[in-house]
């Protein structure tokens with residue numbers, strides 16, 4: 001039987017592929033983004049208590065009221081924005097689902113969505129599954145800032161939405177307030193909707209700040225903002241996220257959501273609601289920045305070239321151009337099999353599989369994991385002598 005191909009992505013996601021390869025070769029897994037350290041004991045205890053206390057049946061469709069209220073308080077405290085818990089917040093089984101649901105709420109066959117590449121790998125399949133077309137715009141290498149002229153050129157009468165991501169996976173770049181202003185200027189007087197993937201909002205380093213689309217009064221009216229507890233509470237496997245959007249957008253979102261999963265894991269919502277309402281939570285940005293710095297320091301022992309430290313997220317992208325001229329996917333497999341360290345090839349984040357000889361490490365790991373991985377990588381020897389690439393790289397590091 002011939003079944004329809006709903007999107008153009010080949011095979012299985014790179015995260016599944018590389019994690020499986022890591023396991024097969026007993027490699028240290030710095031590929032898929034997830035912490036290898038335990039969740040805060042208190043959060044685990046709260047989950048246990050929720051189950052014991054009998055919160056085991058369906059939660060309300062939009063999410064547990066206490067959790068939505070806790071999120072609203074949290075956004076008021078951290079960003080100074082008012083979010084109505086009843087009409088603007090919907091709890092979802094993770095951010096991937098929320099992004100899909102946002103697209104499904106707004107897209108019709110023939111629509112176009114602008115995607116800035118490299119882009120998280122679910123965006124384009126989600127767009128295509130809804131019968132719409134992804135119009136890709138490359139970020140400026142090596143800073144991975146947005147080329148606003150290119151975004152302007154990509155806008156057409158068919159543009160329904162633009163998906164943006166800050167802090168950015170895989171490059172760690174973050175948006176400034178000016179970026180949001182540029183975006184606002186481009187979409188003013190259009191009906192273009194913004195899908196803002198902000199799952200790493202709390203992972204911003206070196207005293208910099210995350211600007212959420214919710215702080216931009218003009219853009220907020222036309223945006224779905226998407227978050228994931230997995231990234232801030234180190235529990236990616238719980239798959240709890242949420243979508244914040246204006247009441248009319250939230251209505252459209254829930255119209256789909258109610259028939260897609262209806263409601264989300266009840267005990268996990270109880271646990272997170274109580275945890276989030278504590279007056280003081282662990283400083284995840286500080287902890288992750290320490291890991292980034294520790295990892296970057298270790299990487300000096302390897303021949304990788306670094307663009308500059310990740311400003312946010314828990315990923316560090318590096319160039320191996322002066323080590324090998326293998327395609328990036330082949331190189332990532334080679335590192336896994338021969339050196340016992342799994343990473344993600346950046347071509348996986350491009351529709352056209354653009355290969356700039358970059359790989360991504362996840363540094364959300366115990367120090368001992370990072371040390372062991374870099375110890376293995378420090379044995380790497382350059383396999384190419386290519387003057388063109390070294391010239392290019394010195395340019396990269398200067399700017400990075």
Ligand code: PMP
Pocket residue numbers: 033093094095096097120165168169197199227228229230236239240241
């Ligand atoms: N967006 C980005 C940029 C991500 O890196 C991830 C990774 N998990 C997600 C969305 C999905 O988050 P979740 O695990 O909550 O589905």
Ligand code: GLN
Pocket residue numbers: 013015016031032033034169
């Ligand atoms: N967001 C994670 C990453 O970028 C992976 C999530 C997934 O496996 N789909 O590594």
